Amino acid sequence: MPSLRSRALSAALVATGRRRRFATAEAVRAAVAQAARRPASHLPPRSLGRVAELSRTFVGAWPVYDASPRGQEPVARVLYVHGGAYIDELVRPHWSLIRTLVTRARARVVVPAYVLAPRGTADRNVPVAADLLSGLIESGGAGGTVLIGDSAGAGLALAAAQRLRERTGAQPSRIVLISPWLDLSMSHPGQAALEAADPVLARAGLAEAGRLYAGTLAADDPRVSPLHGSFEGLAPLTVFTGTRDVLATDSHELRRRVAAAGARLEWHEEPGMPHGYPLLPVPEGRAARDRIVELIGEAADQD
Template sequence: MTSGHPAGTDTVEPSAQDGSRAMRLASRLIGFLPTKKNLNGTDWVNAKYPSRTYPSMAAIPWTFRQTHTIQEKRIDGVRTITVRPLLGATRSHIIYTHGGIYINEFGRPHWWIIAELTKRTGAAVTVPLYRLAPESTYREAFPYLVSVYRDVLVTANPEDVTLMGDSAGGALAIAQPWAFRDAGLPAPGRVVAFSPWLDVTGTNPEIPKYDAVDPMLSVPGGVQAGLWWSDGDDPRTPLVSPACAPADLLATVPVTRIYQGTRDVCMADATVFRDRAVAAGADVTLKVYPGGFHVFPAFPRLPESRDVYTDIAAFLGRPALP
């Protein structure tokens, strides 16, 4: 790392100069895309999403089909996909909930993440294509996710199940065990979250300093999406904003790893969640990557991403690749 901050340390201040040369270049390229600079305010979400045609997920890459078995089924009427590597399969089973501020579909970079996860861990990966806002809400998503978990438990032991996700999907990964407990199901073995979006209200006073160096995200648009997702309920409810959960719930969080970059507005609430969960007695580790942008592990060739996937493989009990 060029800044002197080691990868995966505790909280550090955001800086555009931190991170590997590859990370800095990727951040600069993202800054040129029509993302954050064209997404100020909420006009763009209000104009695009309420009247849209419901989106489809990114197609499964043909190369992926050469190296994995693909199983599709309907669970509670919702398309659900499970992929398994043809070589090097293990007992691990990952349930991966995708990000997209609850309003965007499963995209091509999510396949890049899943391909790297199966290569590194040998795990089967189930992808629940939960219904998006504004067409649907968290009230419909969690019963479906409970059904998905129940289906996975038919062939997997709970201790072999890892809940994973990025951004909004990272929040779903962290919150799902609370819904599982209410449904009388055993807790999964562990949770992994990439840049989780843990408080949809966007009120953390630390957010502006990360927003100043974040090349990607727009806070007002995310807040509007969070309001659609909570659909009139308090957006600070734990299933929507896990960072706001009471201590008794936080104490039940399974062993958790969060991978977070400092050029990401989600960093502020990831720190709050970690601090509150640890204070409540949970085993939550926040690994911070200086200069990392939102969900940077979607680009597996970055040096920081390679470090993340090596750590995940060890976390799931799989030796590192040579």
């Protein structure tokens, strides 16, 4: 049963109308137009600089942040790809998770502020993300490399891992997918029932955001929807999903396809949890973050 705090948070999300932003295609187009007029900041909070050594470089048009434990050698490397339906920048919950990875897992965390849709499309973004992953794997140093993505970022992360496997066969030590968005068509028949209970997301707006990100590619192109890609030869996967998430169908379909490919998957499904719950300040979120920290430690020990 969900914790009292998580139930209160879900009720608050419903009361504040959080889902309205994705209620219609028009709402998403309005949000994208507003962001074009007044871009949101993707800068890290100043508080992160008190516990992490921070730097920023550019990979093409992408600002890429690099955060390492202050005064300590990192034991592992993480590429973290943020969510936001491909139309939103990094926000405070993302940076809070990054802080946890730096301070508790003692990881060097590389964080791309990738170009958002409609300028940033799958055909442009996936190769750059694969380049970043390849570079981090090859950079060496202590520990292994863990690829982490949440929501849309999980889709981009998985597509990048598939692309890198096709190029060179290289893989990170582990791939962690948090509430992954893996099929941008939003066509799964099970989503209608889930949508009614989801306090955050709605199908119509997600379908429009997915269309903007797909650009000229078909929705079932693996660069757009990595659920349609191959799962052979990938690193072991860990998936976190909740039962009040319209995108939970993607996680379940991923689980089925990974099993069919004979790949390895660690599964976490929390009853009553909304989309992105491992980033939330609730007991279930803390437990998920604890497991992610453990996974990074395991990757460091295996390297």
